[in-house]
Amino acid sequence: xxxxxxxxxxxxxxxxxxxxxxxxxxxxxxxxxxxxxxxxxxxxxxxxxxxxxxxxxxxxxxxxxxxxxxxxxxxxxxxxxxxxxxxxxxxxxxxxxxxxxxxxxxxxxxxxxxxxxxxxxxxxxxxxxxxxxxxxxxxxxxxxxxxxxxxxxxxxxxxxxxxxxxxxxxxxxxxxxxxxxxxxxxxxxxxxxxxxxxxxxxxxxxxxxxxxxxxxxxxxxxxxxxxxxxxxxxxxxxxxxxxxxxxxxxxxxxxxxxxxxxxxxxxxxxxxxxxxxxxxxxxxxxxxxxxxxxxxxxxxxxxxxxxxxxxxxxxxxxxxx
Amino acid sequence: xxxxxxxxxxxxxxxxxxxxxxxxxxxxxxxxxxxxxxxxxxxxxxxxxxxxxxxxxxxxxxxxxxxxxxxxxxxxxxxxxxxxxxxxxxxxxxxxxxxxxxxxxxxxxxxxxxxxxxxxxxxxxxxxxxxxxxxxxxxxxxxxxxxxxxxxxxxxxxxxxxxxxxxxxxxxxxxxxxxxxxxxxxxxxxxxxxxxxxxxxxxxxxxxxxxxxxxxxxxxxxxxxxxxxxxxxxxxxxxxxxxxxxxxxxxxxxxxxxxxxxxxxxxxxxxxxxxxxxxxxxxxxxxxxxxxxxxxxxxxxxxxxxxxxxxxxxxxxxxxx
Numbered sequence: 115x116x117x118x119x120x121x122x123x124x125x126x127x128x129x130x131x132x133x134x135x136x137x138x139x140x141x142x143x144x145x146x147x148x149x150x151x152x153x154x155x156x157x158x159x160x161x162x163x164x165x166x167x168x169x170x171x172x173x174x175x176x177x178x179x180x181x182x183x184x185x186x187x188x189x190x191x192x193x194x195x196x197x198x199x200x201x202x203x204x205x206x207x208x209x210x211x212x213x214x215x216x217x218x219x220x221x222x223x224x225x226x227x228x229x230x231x232x233x234x235x236x237x238x239x240x241x242x243x244x245x246x247x248x249x250x251x252x253x254x255x256x257x258x259x260x261x262x263x264x265x266x267x268x269x270x271x272x273x274x275x276x277x278x279x280x281x282x283x284x285x286x287x288x289x290x291x292x293x294x295x296x297x298x299x300x301x302x303x304x305x306x307x308x309x310x311x312x313x314x315x316x317x318x319x320x321x322x323x324x325x326x327x328x329x330x331x332x333x334x335x336x337x338x339x340x341x342x343x344x345x346x347x348x349x350x351x352x353x354x355x356x357x358x359x360x361x362x363x364x365x366x367x368x369x370x371x372x373x374x375x376x377x378x379x380x381x382x383x384x385x386x387x388x389x390x391x392x393x394x395x396x397x398x399x400x401x402x403x404x405x406x407x408x409x410x411x412x413x414x415x416x417x418x419x420x421x422x423x424x425x426x427x428x429x430x431x432x433x434x435x
Numbered sequence: 436x437x438x439x440x441x442x443x444x445x446x447x448x449x450x451x452x453x454x455x456x457x458x459x460x461x462x463x464x465x466x467x468x469x470x471x472x473x474x475x476x477x478x479x480x481x482x483x484x485x486x487x488x489x490x491x492x493x494x495x496x497x498x499x500x501x502x503x504x505x506x507x508x509x510x511x512x513x514x515x516x517x518x519x520x521x522x523x524x525x526x527x528x529x530x531x532x533x534x535x536x537x538x539x540x541x542x543x544x545x546x547x548x549x550x551x552x553x554x555x556x557x558x559x560x561x562x563x564x565x566x567x568x569x570x571x572x573x574x575x576x577x578x579x580x581x582x583x584x585x586x587x588x589x590x591x592x593x594x595x596x597x598x599x600x601x602x603x604x605x606x607x608x609x610x611x612x613x614x615x616x617x618x619x620x621x622x623x624x625x626x627x628x629x630x631x632x633x634x635x636x637x638x639x640x641x642x643x644x645x646x647x648x649x650x651x652x653x654x655x656x657x658x659x660x661x662x663x664x665x666x667x668x669x670x671x672x673x674x675x676x677x678x679x680x681x682x683x684x685x686x687x688x689x690x691x692x693x694x695x696x697x698x699x700x701x702x703x704x705x706x707x708x709x710x711x712x713x714x715x716x717x718x719x720x721x722x723x724x725x726x727x728x729x730x731x732x733x734x735x736x737x738x739x740x741x742x743x744x745x746x747x748x749x750x751x752x753x754x755x756x
Contacts, residue, residue: 119756151487154472158492158499160528166472167488167501171479178479180488182501182524186531199531201756203503203524207481210507210520215536217756431754435440435538 115435118417118424120217126423127224127416129231129260135415136228137235137388139172140356143411144385148172150357150409151180162187168410171207179204181218181413198222202417212435216417223256225412229356230309230331231260233404236387237354237395238307238329243268246297246305248319248342249312249334250274250282257309257333258286271297271305275312299323310334310342317369321346326399332366333406343403345370351403352395354384360407367405381405436756439738439745441538447744448545448737450552450581456736457549458556458709460493461677464732465706469493471678471730476505483508489731492528500525502539502734519543523738533756537738544577546733550677551630551652552581554725557708558675558716559628559650564589567618567626569640569663570633570655571595571603578630578654579607592618592626596633620644631655631663638690642667647720653687654727664724666691672724673716675705681728688726702726 118126142148148170155166169180183200190197200218205211234242242265247254250272258270270287272294274280280296287294295301299318302308303325312318312334321344324330330351332342348370355361358381362371370376384404386392395402424430439447463469469491476487490501504521511518521539526532555563563586568575571593579591591608593615595601601617608615616622620639623629624646631640633655642665645651651672653663669691676682679702683692691697705725707713716723745751 117754117756119754121755151475151477152473154475154488154490156472156490156492158494158528160492160494161530163528163531165492165499165526165531167475167490169475169477169488169503171477171481171486173479173481178486180503182490182526183531186529189530193530195530195532201524201526201533203522205486205503205522207479207484208507209482209510209514209516210484210486210504211516212522212536215533215756433438433440433752433754434442435438435536 115212115433116214116421116425117431117433118214118216118420120219122424122429123217123220123420126429127221127420129224129263131419131423132224132228132416133231135419136225136412137232139175139411139415140232140385141388142172142174143357144383144389144391147174148411150411168413170411170414172411172414175415175418176207177204177414177418178207179414181410183218202413204414204417204421214421216420218413221413221416221420223253225416226253226333226408227256227260229406229412230257230333230404231264233331233354233384234261234264234307234329236384237402237404238265239327239398242306244305245270246302246308247272247283248308248310250279254311255282255286257311258283261307261309262290267292270294271301273297273299273302312342314342315340317341317344319343321350324401326401329402331404331406335366336408337364338368341369342366345373345375348403349375351401353381353403353405354387355381355405356384356407357409358383360409361405365405365407436533436754437535437742437746437751438754439537439741439751441540443745443750444538444541444741447750448542448741450545450584452740452744453545453549453737454552456740457546457733458553460496460732460736461553461706462709463493463495464678465704465710465712468495469732471732489734491730491732491735493732493735496736496739497528498525498735498739499528500735502731504539523734525735525738525742535742537741539734542734542737542741544574546737547574547654547729548577548581550727550733551578551654551725552585554652554675554705555582555585555628555650557705558723558725559586560648560719563627565626566591567623567629568593568604569629569631571600575632576603576607578632579604582628582630583611588613591615592622594618594620594623633663635663636660638662638665640664642671645722647722650723652725652727656687657729658685659689662690663687666694666696669724670696672722674702674724674726675708676702676726677705677728678730679704681730682726686726686728
């Protein structure tokens with residue numbers, strides 16, 4: 115049994131490896147080779163923590179297991195620990211024996227970034243030049259870094275509820291030698307690709323603040339009640355997601371579906387585009403929208419990838435379990 | 436983070452420690468201090484395996500985590516591994532960080548045995564002399580050993596669908612210097628305590644094969660459709676369980692409840708008897724029946740106990756995770 119501790123992940127895992135793992139598992143999901151188990155999510159009534167399990171099985175990649183963990187809102191203030199804490203456990207699908215235990219904190223950030231990045235590869239216009247960010251927190255930096263590798267962008271623009279956080283985006287833009295510009299929401303009309311990564315419970319972006327031809331990746335909505343964009347936008351866009359069942363219940367599409375503006379059948383799996391079963395973008399002025407809800411299989415895929423790297427590089431701790 | 440591998444459990448864990456852990460967590464459940472999370476259970480469509488997670492949180496014992504694993508029916512034949520494979524993962528409820536990883540195979544056997552044993556302590560007549568077993572497989576030996584410590588039994592009797600397995604029971608009886616007698620089902624009228632531990636899908640024991648004053652522990656029924664005793668028996672008995680929600684859906688009581696013979700409100704938590712909130716047995720000719728369905732909190736409790744022992748004895752493998 116292998117252990118890859120949290121502290122080892124940063125040096126091991128690359129954005130490219132995360133991208134490849136997530137792209138492959140999205141494709142396996144759409145092909146019916148991989149599926150997610152029901153999510154367990156519990157408010158513990160202790161330290162105000164949310165805790166749960168996201169599991170799944172990828173028959174193609176032979177990846178089985180779960181991510182366990184959650185959100186401890188007092189960690190940082192009380193103990194100097196990050197508030198999101200998770201661990202991934204992998205099992206041998208042939209025997210049921212534990213195969214690996216992997217720190218899940220950085221992996222979660224990387225797999226979430228990889229998801230919007232995969233959507234950009236497969237859905238954004240090839241000639242996309244301006245990327246717009248809604249949200250400028252810790253996770254926004256991961257999303258932006260991964261996105262910038264997918265097209266020849268020449269400018270980053272961004273909006274955040276708290277403008278004092280915008281330097282986070284400017285910092286990443288500078289890493290890629292790109293200019294950054296803070297904009298109002300109307301300014302996002304200039305963007306060819308927009309990523310929203312907030313914890314908003316109200317629509318931030320209005321439908322008419324999005325230009326024809328734009329690809330949007332809505333990455334913040336992962337719970338009932340959360341919302342980042344005007345549901346009207348989903349009627350104008352071709353809508354894709356990681357998992358339709360989550361999209362209509364806890365994802366960005368929950369609102370448009372609940373209001374009868376779109377139906378579940380209007381939402382397509384991104385994996386189907388990867389597999390070639392869905393054409394994806396078919397015109398330059400089409401709006402595409404990826405509703406990234408986050409599934410357990412993404413966590414398992416990046417964890418399996420990092421275990422492989424750790425074993426190759428002799429960094430995995432081997433335990434006779 | 437501590438690791439206690441499967442191979443270390445046998446030397447570390449005692450029946451007494453398992454008993455204490457399970458008794459305490461049943462009490463915590465009845466007091467509202469501990470609860471089980473929804474169970475995830477999936478047929479993988481690979482190696483005919485059943486896989487899932489049973490999690491919970493005990494606010495009193497500060498035990499948080501899950502057991503992950505399941506049933507791989509080809510393990511023994513194909514690979515010489517046991518078919519039931521599970522691992523327990525404990526988390527620090529104050530921070531969400533992984534605290535321990537523990538082999539769950541032997542622990543599952545011990546916690547299941549401890550449950551019927553706790554029910555005997557709190558519900559069987561003090562003067563019980565004859566213990567009857569229905570089922571004589573691998574797990575029956577664990578149940579019998581734990582049960583024999585709870586009263587001054589002077590005889591073991593037993594029935595099994597395949598009589599060639601009855602020597603399993605005779606062997607355990609001999610460990611305690613007790614005689615063993617194979618009986619027909621009618622012969623179980625002699626028993627003061629009966630434990631059923633089978634994988635039956637039909638009622639084995641009829642209501643009139645149980646004498647007044649008997650305590651029954653039905654331990655085999657943990658799935659919709661399974662059944663060990665005549666539902667009529669549940670109308671004659673005072674019924675107790677580990678968790679009412681499981682008892683009425685996947686436990687022995689599912690049939691009596693579905694047929695309207697008893698109501699959910701007729702089923703009491705064993706923990707309430709431990710806590711003194713329910714009187715338990717109130718007369719010598721009362722039949723008591725414990726419906727042991729098996730909950731994640733039992734697994735967490737015995738795992739926490741074995742981690743403590745392993746750390747004390749310097750056997751736990753410490754990993755800087």
